[in-house]
Amino acid sequence: MALRMADIIKKKRASPLKYQVNYGGYKFRLSEEGMCCLPFADWLRAHKIKFLHIPNEGKRHPLEGLAQKALGLNPSASDYLILSKVPLHPEARGVFIEMKTLKGTATEWQLKFLDSVKEEGNIGTVCYGCDDAIKFMESLGFGR
Numbered sequence: 001m002a003l004r005m006a007d008i009i010k011k012k013r014a015s016p017l018k019y020q021v022n023y024g025g026y027k028f029r030l031s032e033e034g035m036c037c038l039p040f041a042d043w044l045r046a047h048k049i050k051f052l053h054i055p056n057e058g059k060r061h062p063l064e065g066l067a068q069k070a071l072g073l074n075p076s077a078s079d080y081l082i083l084s085k086v087p088l089h090p091e092a093r094g095v096f097i098e099m100k101t102l103k104g105t106a107t108e109w110q111l112k113f114l115d116s117v118k119e120e121g122n123i124g125t126v127c128y129g130c131d132d133a134i135k136f137m138e139s140l141g142f143g144r
Contacts, residue, residue, distance in 0.1 A: 032101045033057065037079060040099065040130045047143045050083040076109035078117070078124065080133075087141025089123060095140065096124040097133055104128065 019030045021038070030038065037053065044051045054077045060068065069075075082095035096117045098110050106114075106126045114124035123140065127133035137143055 031057070033099060033104065036101055036129050036133075037099050040080075040133045043130070043134055043143070044080075044082075044137075049137070049142055052081045052083065054079060054081060074113070076107065076113040078110070078113065082137075082142075084142070086123065087144075089140060092121065092123045094122045095137075096122055097136070098124075098126045099133060100126055100128050102129050 018032055019035050021028055021030055021035075023038070034057075041051075041053060056073055056075055056077050057079075078096040079099040080095075080097040082097070086092040086095060094117070096114060098106055098114060100106060110126070114126070117124045125136060127136055134143070
C-alpha cells in the first residue's frame, strides 16, 4: 500500500509525533524519522525484499524499557535489517540501515553497532531520508 502525500497531515502543535497519517484506513501519528521510514518500507514491499523494522524508537516507561532490554532489544540497533540476498554482494549475510532525517545524526552507539555488524560480514550504513535509502539499496542491486 503506497502512502500518498494527501494522506499526511502535519500537526500544528510541538510534539515529537509531528505527523498524523491515514494509512489503509487507519490513523496514527509518526515522528519525522518515521515519515522517512514509511515510504521506504513501501518501496521494500513493492520490490518483494524481505526485511524487518526494529522498533527501538520512542519513549517508554523505565520498567517497559528494562523489560524490552531483558528480551533482547538493543537501543543502538539499526532501524532496518534486510534479509534478502544482496544481488551485487552475495557474500554479505545481511544489510543494516540506520535511518535518519535529512538533518539527523547517528549516535556514537549506533555507529559502533554498524561497525560490529560489518565485522560479522554484513553491510551497514546510515541513510538520510527515504531517497538516500532507496539509492543505497539500488547500489546493492535491489529494485532493478
